[in-house]
Amino acid sequence: MAMVKDFLYNRFKHNIEAGKMQFGVGLETTSADVAEILATTDYDWLFIDAEHGPHTVQTILNAARAIAPYEMTPVVRVGEATAGIFKQLLDSGIQNIIVPMVESGEEAEQIIRWAKYPAQGKRGMGAGAVRASRFGRYPDYQARIDGESLIILQIESLKGMENLEAIVTTKGVGAILLGPVDLAVDMGLGTNILHPEVVAKMEYAIKRIRELGVPVGTIAATPEQAKHYADLGVSFLGVGADTVLLAAAADDTLAGFKSKLEH
Secondary structure, eight states: OOOSSOTTOOHHHHHHHTTOOEEEEEEOSOOHHHHHHHHTSSOSEEEEETTTSOOOHHHHHHHHHHHTTTTOEEEEEOSSOOHHHHHHHHHTTOOEEEEOOOOSHHHHHHHHHHHSOTTTOOOOSOGGGSGGGTTTTOTTHHHHHHHHOEEEEEEOSHHHHHTHHHHHTSTTOOEEEEOHHHHHHHTTSTTOTTSHHHHHHHHHHHHHHHHTTOOEEEEOSSHHHHHHHHHHTOOEEEEEEHHHHHHHHHHHHHHHHHHHHTO
16 A cells, blocks of 8 residues: 555654754643644644643544644653553654653663664564554564654753763663753752753753764743754754643733723
């Protein structure tokens, strides 16, 4: 059967490796309709947040299917790393997975074991019958997938920063996402990601990760902050989320109508 495109080719992975900036928007709600609306924009990746949003494997799959016809790549952040969630997501065809709060090289090694096929890892052999291989339509799936999947480890604590090099240099780690909010909280600075001490930690981490040859991304609160981190070498940014955008648009729309009617 003819395929309309190469579903195994991971555009997001190859673009960040080439240093081509990728802009992401968060999906906190479980709505596939919202996911599809976002896919009609020029965002590059959909940040499906199963750490803080109430997602299940099924809602993640629904969102991935909704955006599949568009030039947007699903990237899923899990609530926690387990062998089971890696099997389910990878076998569902999710090729980009973020693991939050990674704090040691040992944790990184375990995550890669769950995510990769032997000999590097211990991922179970079941993909030939499920969506990952488009139900067996890709006979070369196993040979290709470890080169197309992307495991992103999130460093967002002082301990993670202390063990940054051990995490980043773990074989199989494809990229690092820096979490400034949790880092600021761990530093005793509340959620102030613009505090000079947080910015200094972020700047050091970005530069060192790039020196180690691994793509790095983060969350940007303002366009100015995004420009600063892009200049330092980040190649993917999370900028906004469905819930935040909806709330802001609702407030701005109502305020605009009220201001006209009240004057």
